[in-house]
Amino acid sequence: MMQIPRAPLLLGLAGLIPFIWGAMTILFPDLAIWGQMTLGGRFIGPYIQLFYGAIILAFMSGVLWGFAAKTDRAIGYILSVIPALWAFLMTGGGPIAAAMNLIVGFLGLLMLDWQFWRWGLTPPWWMQLRILLTAIVAVTLLPIVI
Numbered sequence: 001m002m003q004i005p006r007a008p009l010l011l012g013l014a015g016l017i018p019f020i021w022g023a024m025t026i027l028f029p030d031l032a033i034w035g036q037m038t039l040g041g042r043f044i045g046p047y048i049q050l051f052y053g054a055i056i057l058a059f060m061s062g063v064l065w066g067f068a069a070k071t072d073r074a075i076g077y078i079l080s081v082i083p084a085l086w087a088f089l090m091t092g093g094g095p096i097a098a099a100m101n102l103i104v105g106f107l108g109l110l111m112l113d114w115q116f117w118r119w120g121l122t123p124p125w126w127m128q129l130r131i132l133l134t135a136i137v138a139v140t141l142l143p144i145v146i
Contacts, residue, residue: 002123002124002125002128003125004125004128004129005123005125008123008125008129009129012129012132012133013133015056015133016133016136016137016140018048018049018052019049019052019053019136019137019140019141020136020140021035021043021044021048022044022045022046022047022048022049022052022140023049023139023140023141023142023143025044025045025048026045026046026143026144027143032044032045045144046095046098046099046144049099049102049140049141049144050091050095050098050099050102050144053087053091053102053105053106053137053141054087054088054091054102055087056137057083057084057086057087057102057105057106057109058083058084058087058088060083060109061080061081061082061083061084061085062080062084064076064079064080064083064112064113064116065077065080065081067080067116067121067122068080068116068121070121071119071121076116076119076121079112079115079116080112082108082112083105083108083109083112086101086104086105086108087102087105090102090104090105095144096144096145098144099141099142099144099145100145102141103137103138103141103142103145106134106137106138106141107134107138109130109134110130110131110134113126113127113130114127
């Protein structure tokens with residue numbers, strides 16, 4: 001197994017903060033009250049998780065687009081836009097449906113990550129990082145659903 005370089009690992013883990021924070025404010029109502037008073041309602045609970053999750057899926061489309069550009073094959077570009085389109089089309093309909101669709105979107109993204117990795121377009125350590133981050137994202141979205 002390739003070791004994940006420090007910068008991508010730390011930045012990837014830092015990118016989990018809104019997901020973890022949102023889950024904590026769902027699970028601990030006193031923390032939600034503090035967050036509401038200090039940061040505002042947009043930055044607690046499902047609000048931050050759903051909005052940020054859609055942004056991250058769109059961001060990951062850009063990452064995959066960059067990988068696709070290495071071969072300039074149409075299939076890579078086509079696959080790369082799926083996460084952004086998924087986020088745009090599937091995050092409405094209320095918080096429970098949006099959270100479930102984000103979980104599905106991140107799991108689907110993981111399959112796309114695997115395909116780009118299999119094609120040799122990603123760094124060798126890519127799947128190690130993506131599995132870790134995807135697992136944490138999916139778990140932190142579960143409090144919205146249950």
